Amino acid sequence: MTSIRIKPGMIVLSLWTAGCAVAEPSGPEACRALAAYTGPPMRDDLTLSALTRAAANQSGLSSSEVLRLDTAFDAAFGATNARSMTAAVWQGGGESWTMQQGASQAQLHYWASVGKIITALTVMQLDATGRLSLDDPISAFVGDVPNGDRITLRMLLNHTSGLFSANEDPRQQARRGPLTLSEELEILARRGPYSCPGAIWRYSNSGYALLGAVIEEVTGHPYHVAATDLVLSRSRARGLRMVAPDDPLDDTVPLAGPAEPTAFQPTYAQAAGGLVADAGSMSVLLQDIFSGRIVPEGQLHEMVDDLFPMGGPGLWYGLGVMVYDVPGERGPTTWIGHSGGVAGGRAVIAYVPSRHAIVAVAFTGEGSAEATANLLISALDQD
Numbered sequence: 001m002t003s004i005r006i007k008p009g010m011i012v013l014s015l016w017t018a019g020c021a022v023a024e025p026s027g028p029e030a031c032r033a034l035a036a037y038t039g040p041p042m043r044d045d046l047t048l049s050a051l052t053r054a055a056a057n058q059s060g061l062s063s064s065e066v067l068r069l070d071t072a073f074d075a076a077f078g079a080t081n082a083r084s085m086t087a088a089v090w091q092g093g094g095e096s097w098t099m100q101q102g103a104s105q106a107q108l109h110y111w112a113s114v115g116k117i118i119t120a121l122t123v124m125q126l127d128a129t130g131r132l133s134l135d136d137p138i139s140a141f142v143g144d145v146p147n148g149d150r151i152t153l154r155m156l157l158n159h160t161s162g163l164f165s166a167n168e169d170p171r172q173q174a175r176r177g178p179l180t181l182s183e184e185l186e187i188l189a190r191r192g193p194y195s196c197p198g199a200i201w202r203y204s205n206s207g208y209a210l211l212g213a214v215i216e217e218v219t220g221h222p223y224h225v226a227a228t229d230l231v232l233s234r235s236r237a238r239g240l241r242m243v244a245p246d247d248p249l250d251d252t253v254p255l256a257g258p259a260e261p262t263a264f265q266p267t268y269a270q271a272a273g274g275l276v277a278d279a280g281s282m283s284v285l286l287q288d289i290f291s292g293r294i295v296p297e298g299q300l301h302e303m304v305d306d307l308f309p310m311g312g313p314g315l316w317y318g319l320g321v322m323v324y325d326v327p328g329e330r331g332p333t334t335w336i337g338h339s340g341g342v343a344g345g346r347a348v349i350a351y352v353p354s355r356h357a358i359v360a361v362a363f364t365g366e367g368s369a370e371a372t373a374n375l376l377i378s379a380l381d382q383d
Helices: 063-079 112-128 153-158 170-175 181-191 205-219 223-230 279-290 297-303 369-378
Strands: 081-091 097-101 240-242 275-277 315-317 322-326 333-342 345-352 357-366
Touching: 063 081, 063 097, 063 369, 081 279, 081 369, 097 279, 112 153, 112 205, 112 223, 112 275, 112 279, 112 297, 112 333, 112 345, 153 205, 181 205, 205 223, 223 240, 240 279, 275 279, 279 345, 279 357, 333 369, 345 369, 357 369
Parallel strands: none
Antiparallel strands: 081 097, 081 357, 240 275, 315 322, 322 333, 333 345, 345 357
16 A cells, blocks of 8 residues: 655644543543643644635635646645545635546545544534533533533533543444444443543544433434534535435445545534535645634634643644644644544544645545645645
8 A cells, every 4th residue: 555755844644532541430520620731731822813814815726726736636646545525725815716536527435534523513502692601511501421510511511520431432433323322432431541531532432422411402403404503504615524424425426445444434523523525625625723713712712822732742732623734844834623534434623823724635535634735735835
């Protein structure tokens, strides 16, 4: 199998393992008070005021940049083990460059945990309108969560709840298929927490499954309906959707391993990452997020105020968003977005402030979406 050659400034990330190299849970832990964070140092927060206004000063992509993007895409598709790939690059003031190979233009790709941004924005919308508070305990909405009276919605958003991630349970991995809320809670109770709430950072899909239950409780609608109404309907993007549990996925490229389709289905993830889209629409969505079209600018600031180390160098997590300090020959470049990955598919979206640019990549097969995205962004640095 061939792979992209990693050059200075290129990164590789498997989101399912990043930050998870900690001890096994030791069973239920009584936490009578909020714990102080005891992990590695956090990152300085980001200033977003420049990001939301800078695009008007740009002039889009030059013809030479478009040609280099075409070349970079061909190189990435040929070097990875991708069956299909969709990509988009936008630079302020112009239209997005898009390319798709291995699938028809009408087909959508699965974006895995990139969809956590949608869940986070939905919660932020409910917070902005006073229907909940980020500092509410999860026990106010969902019962029987270990330490539920101490775990806040904010902790679920930034993965400091201390909860196990049910998708890592061997019984669930052998069973496959989606989890009901009661099944999720059974696994959380059986495995116990990793720590008292707030003490450590550890990625947990279960935290986002619980946020999905909160959204349903507060809105009275299924998660995918509420997320569409509160977030996606505010965007200009049209080639994307949150999948319903019974979505037939007729227009979605199947996830694929080296030889055959994988058993995982995009309908399983829901609030932990149930998004299908083309890359051009993802680019428009991220433009709308950082322009303040989806949530107020103050809430965008809050999403990157507290950035926890994810366990890999230069990787940080806020409220449903990742920050990447990507190394390069001219020093590190900051990205803001989210990665996603399951067996048979990889994805990433990122806003690159220094370029006032956005990159979106998803593919079926194996490889690094982040390395592909960085190869595309690097095509803009040669003028």
